[in-house]
Amino acid sequence: MHCQPERKIPVYIWLKNKQPCLLCDEPSDSAMALCTPCLHDLPWLGAQCPVCALPLPVAGSTCGQCLQRPPAFTKVIAPWRYDFPIDSLVSRFKHHEKWPFGRLMAELLGQFLHYRFDEGLPRPDCLVPVPLSRRRLRQRGFNQAGMLAHWLGRQLQLPVEPQWVRRTQDTPAQQGLGARARQGNLRRAFTLASDAQVRGRHLALVDDVLTTGATAQALARLLLAAGARQVDVYCLARTPRPKAPD
Template identity: 60%
Template sequence: MHCQPSHQHQVYIWLKNVQTCLICDERHESLDCVCNACETELPWLTEQCEICALPLPMDGLACGQCQKQPPAYQHVITPWTYSFPVDSLISRFKHQANWPLGHLLGRLLGRFLQHRFENTELTRPDCLLPVPMPPKRLRQRGYNQAAMLARWLSVDLNIPYDEQLLLRPHETIAQQDLDAKTRKRNLRNAFALAPGARVQGRHLALVDDVLTTGATAHSLARLLVKAGARRVDVYCLARTPKPGT
């Protein structure tokens, strides 16, 4: 008995289905979840600090803060400024559990990083490390958006990730509610390494959604460097501009 359809029948190919852009909701024929127009109009970060990616009037410079107090990480790699519509997309992913939007942003970040690996001197890290959340906040939200981004990037870039290496055993006040100086004080002794964490001699990349003052990234990078990490970079979706700009 032949239960399979004959070859002359039309077969539905999902790859040729018309897609809907997750940003503008318009139909398009791209295989991605974003149309070419919306992707082009995203707030791409061009001129920036060569260390922390702070938006600057010119490219190839280091901002005053990085010159005065160089951070423990080597480079921040991010495609966008934290402005419309990226700020709204990240907020909906982070606070409203809109995971398709997060996955879309993660895929675009993965492409951006792959382009940098292939066309610049940026080297691939040995492992991706998501920024950990305080236990109470993780229980309340139910997920860590940085860990989700790290998993998606791991698949797209074929780079291992480890969401157990970095710990955040102590509860801290949410960073977005604090100014720069208070952020630094808030993070004192906030992080720790898991017992037996393999750090010595490795190039590691922290993964987060947004970099604001860089206090969290600096604290984690300093912890890793003290433990023997060869280099620490930061990969994130967006960089906030300097307050007042």
């Protein structure tokens, strides 16, 4: 019995397919939809605060805010500054449903985290995406943090727990607000699911961009109060100042 049809025509080999770079549209010279020159030109985050990843002019120093008021989370891991073209990719993924851009950035973030794990960064027990409120989820149709966490979880072989934290209140944009006002907005914005098994576990929050850090701070406090051992933050980019949209 012949299971395959006999055809005397060329067979298309997918492994030899050259996909275009998503940034410059030239043929990619790697397995990703990004060519090497565009990869090198991304706004890689250099000197930064070792706690909140705020871009700093000099490496090896901690920012004043983390020195004066250490955050509840232990460390922020972000490969890029929120600058061109990352800001454009995030916006198109987040607001225009251009999911290939999100998938590409998640793949690069996963590679970056693998590198950091090899350097000694402790691996978390699981990933927890930052939730959206029901109203915003209905408007957008998807949670970008949840999609990023899903892609990262498969790449890093880590479980993802999207239902552990829920956003019960939609808060106004944090841009331009002082620290006290930001904390007030988020004081009762999140709740922990009754079946969330966080006690004694090392968790990593996943989001697209870290701006003020108020959302990560509120969630880290909630998880630590429930018994989590450590909370880190994994995101695509860090802003030098509050300019990214919520």
